[in-house]
Amino acid sequence: EIVLTQSPATLSLSPGERVTLSCRASQSASIFLGWYQQKPGQAPRLLIYDALKRAPGVPARFSGSGSGTDFSLTISSLEPEDFAVYYCQQRNHWPLTFGQGTRLEIK
Amino acid sequence: EVQLVQSGAEVKKPGESLKISCKASGYSFSTYWIGWVRQMPGKGLEWLGIIYPGDSDTRYNPSFQGQVTISADKSIRTAYLHWSSLEASDTAMYYCVISLTAVNYFDYWGQGTLVSVSS
Numbered sequence: 001e002i003v004l005t006q007s008p009a010t011l012s013l014s015p016g017e018r019v020t021l022s023c024r025a026s027q028s029a030s031i032f033l034g035w036y037q038q039k040p041g042q043a044p045r046l047l048i049y050d051a052l053k054r055a056p057g058v059p060a061r062f063s064g065s066g067s068g069t070d071f072s073l074t075i076s077s078l079e080p081e082d083f084a085v086y087y088c089q090q091r092n093h094w095p096l097t098f099g100q101g102t103r104l105e106i107k
Numbered sequence: 108e109v110q111l112v113q114s115g116a117e118v119k120k121p122g123e124s125l126k127i128s129c130k131a132s133g134y135s136f137s138t139y140w141i142g143w144v145r146q147m148p149g150k151g152l153e154w155l156g157i158i159y160p161g162d163s164d165t166r167y168n169p170s171f172q173g174q175v176t177i178s179a180d181k182s183i184r185t186a187y188l189h190w191s192s193l194e195a196s197d198t199a200m201y202y203c204v205i206s207l208t209a210v211n212y213f214d215y216w217g218q219g220t221l222v223s224v225s226s
Contacts, residue, residue, distance in 0.1 A: 001169075034212040036152075043202055043216035044152065049209045056208065087152055091211035095168035098152040 002027055002090050004099035012107040015078050021102045023071040023088035032092040035064055035073045038101075039084045047086075048073060080106075109133035111203050111217035118223045119193050126189040127220045129203030136184040137161040139205050143177060143188050144213070147199040155201075157211075158186060193224045 003026040013019055023033065031051040036044040046055045048064035051071060061076045075082055083106050088099040114128045131141065142157035156167035160179040167177070176189040186203055201220050204213035 034209075036213075043219055044213070045216075046208070046212055046214045049212040053209070055212075055214055089152070089154075089212070094166065095170070096154040096211055098154065100151045 001095055002029060002093050002097050004029075004088050004090060004097055006086075006088060006099035006102045008102060009100075010103045010105060012105050013078055014107045015080055017078050019075050019078060019104065021073045021086055021104075023066075023073070023099050025069045025071070025090060027093070028068045029071075029090040029092040031067050032090055033064075033066065033071045034089045034091070035062075036087045036089065037082075037084045038087065044087065078104075109205075109207065109215050111205065111215055113201075113203055113217040113220045116221040116223070118225075121192075121194055121224055121226055123193050123224075124189070124191050125193055125222065126187050127201060127222065129186045129188075129217050131184045131186070131203075131205070134205070134207060137181045139207060140211075141179065141186045142204050142206075142213070143175075143186075144202045144204055144216075145171075145199045146202070146219075155188070160186070193222075195224050195226075197222060198224050 005024045007022045035048040038044040052064045063074050085101045085103050087101045110132045112130045137160045140157045143155040145153045155171045156177050158165045158177045158179050160181040179186045203217040205215045208214045
């Protein structure tokens with residue numbers, strides 16, 4: 001199975017800052033990688049699919065990039081509601097797999 | 108409006124059986140895969156498997172094959188996750204999920220069902 005490794009595990013930032021989260025795959029995921037946001041006590045929310053496509057209703061400050069084994073999620077200017085845990089997920093190979101998550105916390 | 112409404116929290120003992128449910132509305136139930144995702148306490152997300160309600164074609168994550176059974180009843184638009192013999196390690200939140208925007212990315216999630224297994 002494809003193992004997804006996210007880095008860093010935790011980030012402490014302030015509102016207004018720009019942040020880039022990383023997701024590295026153990027083998028090629030082609031472009032078939034998505035990103036989710038999960039807030040405490042809530043189900044995850046799909047943000048990005050196919051590496052760079054925003055899901056309906058997702059603000060433009062969220063953008064994705066990458067292909068093959070290296071992917072990134074960028075938030076251009078952090079809003080207070082963006083502090084959450086972010087997961088990547090690949091669909092290029094069965095079984096579908098998730099990364100272990102990056103926690104974005106307020107500094 | 109698309110909705111996935113899951114059954115309520117369960118408290119069970121090791122060795123007991125359990126079936127939790129996910130009732131779908133607002134889309135064509137028979138023509139979209141519906142799946143299950145596990146989240147153990149304080150941990151990340153794990154994909155268990157998916158089913159196509161139209162013909163009950165089911166795909167499992169090999170890590171969970173034989174541990175759980177996924178089924179669906181298209182007549183009542185409901186998917187199920189079943190354990191024949193629970194273990195303490197099955198304690199987790201379980202989400203049902205569907206992919207409407209893009210295949211095998213989960214854009215709709217149920218509210219989750221918390222399963223607690225303890226002697």
